Amino acid sequence: GESVGLHLPTLSVQEGDNSIINCAYSNSASDYFIWYKQESGKGPQFIIDIRSNMDKRQGQRVTVLLNKTVKHLSLQIAATQPGDSAVYFCAENIGDDKIIFGKGTRLHILP
C-alpha cells in the first residue's frame, strides 16, 4: 500500500549542530515530495520541495536529498537554532492531487 514513513519519532540535536531528518516512502510512482514544519499550536507549513527528476535541492539553511533507488528522502538543517524546534513531516504527491504524509519527527534542540 501507499505509505510515507520516518525512521525516528524524536531527534535531539545540540544547538548549532546540523540536523538530519529521514523519511522512507513506498510509492515508486510519486513524483513530488515536500517537507513541512509544524510548530506547537499551528498547522504544518511548507519548508522545501523536490521533484523526482532531482536528487538535491537547497534552500536557506535547509537541503532536501532524494534517493529514488532506495526510496529515501532526507531534510538537512544547517546550524540548528531554537526556532527549528518543531515536528517535521515528509509528504509525497500521488497523482495530481492526493498528498500523503509520514508520521513525523519531533526535533528537540539542546542548549
Add this chain to the structure above:
Amino acid sequence: DVKVTQSSRYLVKRTGEKVFLECVQDMDHENMFWYRQDPGLGLRLIYFSYDVKMKEKGDIPEGYSVSREKKERFSLILESASTNQTSMYLCASKTSGRLAGIPGANVLTFGAGSRLTVL
C-alpha cells in the same frame, strides 16, 4: 496574507452527536483536504475534494462525510461522533495539481486545526 480558516479551535461533543467542522479558504484553490492528526500516526487523509461538489475518499473515510457546495468551503461531518474520533483535525487547500508547472501548485496551506474531544 493567504488563509485557511477553521471555524472552531476547540470542540467538546458527546458520543452520538452530529459534528460539523468548517473550513474556508480565500485563495481560490481548487483542492481542499481534511486530515486528522494523532500522536505517533502523523497526518492521515480523511477526504479530499478537487472541485466543487467533487470528493474522494482518503485513507480513513469511515465515520466521516464531507460537503463542498462552494469553492471556498469544505465541511467535515461526523454523523454520529464516537470517542475514537477524538483528535486534531486539519484542513488544507492547494491549487490543482493539474496546473503543472505553476510554482507552488502542489503545496498545501493548512489551517490552525480543530481539536475535537468526544466524551
